[in-house]
Amino acid sequence: MSSTADHTRTSSASHPPWITEAQETQLLREERTLVVGQTLSLNLGSESLLVVGDLLALGFGDENSSLTCRRFFALSASSGLETKVTHAIALYNILDAQLSADGLTIKFAKHSSSNDISVTSIRYPIHGEEKEIVEAWTKRLLDLAYGDARKHKRLKVLINPFGGKGNAANLYKKHAAPIFAAARCHVDVQHTTHRGHATEIAEQIDINAYDAIVCCSGDGLPYEVFNGLGKRFDAQHALSKIAVAMIPCGSGNAMAWNLSGTGSVSVTALTIVKGIHTPLDLVSITQGNTRTLSFLSQAFGIVAECDLGTEKYRWMGAHRFTFGFLVRLLHKTVWPCDLAVKVEIGSKNAIKHHYAAYTIKDPTRREVPDDEEASGQQSQGLPPLKYGTVKDKLPEDWEIIPSETLGNFYAGNMAIVSKDTNFFPAAVPNDGLIDIVTVDGTIPRTTTLKMMDQISDGGFFGMPDVKVCKASAYRLTPREKEGYISVDGERIPFEPFQVEVHQGLGTVLSKSGYIYEASGPK
Numbered sequence: 087m088s089s090t091a092d093h094t095r096t097s098s099a100s101h102p103p104w105i106t107e108a109q110e111t112q113l114l115r116e117e118r119t120l121v122v123g124q125t126l127s128l129n130l131g132s133e134s135l136l137v138v139g140d141l142l143a144l145g146f147g148d149e150n151s152s153l154t155c156r157r158f159f160a161l162s163a164s165s166g167l168e169t170k171v172t173h174a175i176a177l178y179n180i181l182d183a184q185l186s187a188d189g190l191t192i193k194f195a196k197h198s199s200s201n202d203i204s205v206t207s208i209r210y211p212i213h214g215e216e217k218e219i220v221e222a223w224t225k226r227l228l229d230l231a232y233g234d235a236r237k238h239k240r241l242k243v244l245i246n247p248f249g250g251k252g253n254a255a256n257l258y259k260k261h262a263a264p265i266f267a268a269a270r271c272h273v274d275v276q277h278t279t280h281r282g283h284a285t286e287i288a289e290q291i292d293i294n295a296y297d298a299i300v301c302c303s304g305d306g307l308p309y310e311v312f313n314g315l316g317k318r319f320d321a322q323h324a325l326s327k328i329a330v331a332m333i334p335c336g337s338g339n340a341m342a343w344n345l346s347g348t349g350s351v352s353v354t355a356l357t358i359v360k361g362i363h364t365p366l367d368l369v370s371i372t373q374g375n376t377r378t379l380s381f382l383s384q385a386f387g388i389v390a391e392c393d394l395g396t397e398k399y400r401w402m403g404a405h406r407f408t409f410g411f412l413v414r415l416l417h418k419t420v421w422p423c424d425l426a427v428k429v430e431i432g433s434k435n436a437i438k439h440h441y442a443a444y445t446i447k448d449p450t451r452r453e454v455p456d457d458e459e460a461s462g463q464q465s466q467g468l469p470p471l472k473y474g475t476v477k478d479k480l481p482e483d484w485e486i487i488p489s490e491t492l493g494n495f496y497a498g499n500m501a502i503v504s505k506d507t508n509f510f511p512a513a514v515p516n517d518g519l520i521d522i523v524t525v526d527g528t529i530p531r532t533t534t535l536k537m538m539d540q541i542s543d544g545g546f547f548g549m550p551d552v553k554v555c556k557a558s559a560y561r562l563t564p565r566e567k568e569g570y571i572s573v574d575g576e577r578i579p580f581e582p583f584q585v586e587v588h589q590g591l592g593t594v595l596s597k598s599g600y601i602y603e604a605s606g607p608k
């Protein structure tokens with residue numbers, strides 16, 4: 087076998103976000119073609135691994151797969167090979183490459199149906215004397231395939247046997263476990279046995295033993311995990327060191343939609359394998375004498391009622407929310423409260439500018455601190471509350487928002503609250519701000535219905551009756567005696583509560599490293 091340098095570009099497609107110009111230049115300088123035997127070459131493009139040669143003879147497998155292998159005929163004159171079939175395997179889909187006594191094995195994900203991926207592999211015989219060259223090439227392949235993401239992540243997998251339709255264990259085993267195994271992740275699986283178990287596990291976990299806690303559940307388990315990490319004596323260190331991730335097995339699965347852009351178990355598993363540690367704002371909620379953390383949302387009014395007040399209609403699946411919404415709209419539309427907000431950005435135009443600036447700027451990714459660097463924060467619990475608790479005097483500079491006739495209050499830290507519902511299009515993971523949407527309850531019912539309609543196609547944000555701001559803190563005091571307040575989909579007592587944002591306190595695994603998989607505000 088010989089290896090040849092090929093300095094011509096093989097792909098004109100846009101580069102994956104993690105490839106910098108400097109890396110690209112280096113790529114062009116380095117040898118990137120591995121010729122295997124006389125018949126096949128493996129070529130590192132900027133976006134794909136191009137396999138040129140007689141693939142089917144070498145056991146390439148299914149030639150119809152569309153995600154990873156685009157089949158086309160190519161002339162490979164530059165490498166001196168005859169005209170052969172070329173397959174392009176997206177670097178993003180490459181899970182592992184390893185040299186063993188059997189040869190070089192490359193494992194990658196390919197679509198097995200429109201929503202799912204599965205693992206497939208190719209193997210080439212390699213002669214002993216070629217080992218060094220192949221090893222160097224394999225390392226380059228994996229560095230490009232993983233970019234800023236950690237290889238061989240160490241995952242603590244929590245399975246809620248009762249999440250969603252009660253199918254989490256099977257979903258994990260069938261669709262996620264093979265992808266983690268192919269990527270040589272170190273996996274430790276535990277089933278939750280009772281409510282609050284995930285909090286206990288996170289509170290006790292050895293944070294040096296894992297890169298992420300992966301919840302096979304809905305949004306309830308991640309909520310518990312963040313709160314478990316938040317209870318530790320070293321809360322700040324733990325929350326920054328260990329990422330919280332989700333394999334979507336519940337009914338809402340907002341975390342997966344925001345960070346992986348999918349509700350598919352197998353595709354999410356791939357985005358966890360390739361996920362980049364990303365700081366996430368968390369908020370503290372004080373109520374009575376308690377302090378809890380929230381990563382997703384807080385709701386009061388019609389959304390909270392529909393979310394929590396329709397439990398008995400679970401059999402309707404996702405329709406229970408719409409049903410609950412329509413029933414409430416006919417009977418009650420107003421949930422009065424007192425609302426005070428520390429507004430940071432108050433107009434929709436300014437919010438759009440803020441979003442645009444955030445999404446084009448170079449993401450300042452926070453790497454997980456090494457032990458020495460982190461030693462300063464190792465013994466620190468949660469950050470102190472800048473504005474005190476709900477029991478303290480209201481700060482004077484907070485804006486009082488008239489809410490005697492409030493219909494809906496919804497505050498979001500993530501953009502998508504459930505499939506097709508990008509309720510907070512301007513939300514970003516780590517700007518230190520929470521997005522607040524309020525709607526008056528006395529607007530015509532037809533307008534409310536139109537709003538519902540506009541959520542999925544993005545028109546909701548711009549509607550005049552939809553009030554939006556970005557805030558760093560707020561306090562909400564219900565005026566009635568009974569009702570629902572939802573925090574990350576969980577019910578909390580119907581009592582006053584105060585929220586304060588902590589910029590980048592938590593850590594998640596995201597596809598992009600800095601934004602959600604949602605379209606921005608229109």
Ligand SMILES: Nc1ncnc2c1ncn2[C@@H]1O[C@H](COP(=O)(O)OP(=O)(O)OP(=O)(O)O)[C@@H](O)[C@H]1O
Nearest residue numbers: 249250278279280281282303304305306307336337
């Ligand atoms: N073994 C268990 N028995 C009972 N409850 C549990 C168990 N394990 C976890 N839970 C609880 O289940 C709740 C729901 O968790 P999960 O995130 O999986 O689903 P969800 O999407 O929020 O719920 P659902 O999909 O059922 O609406 C969590 O609050 C958690 O405390």
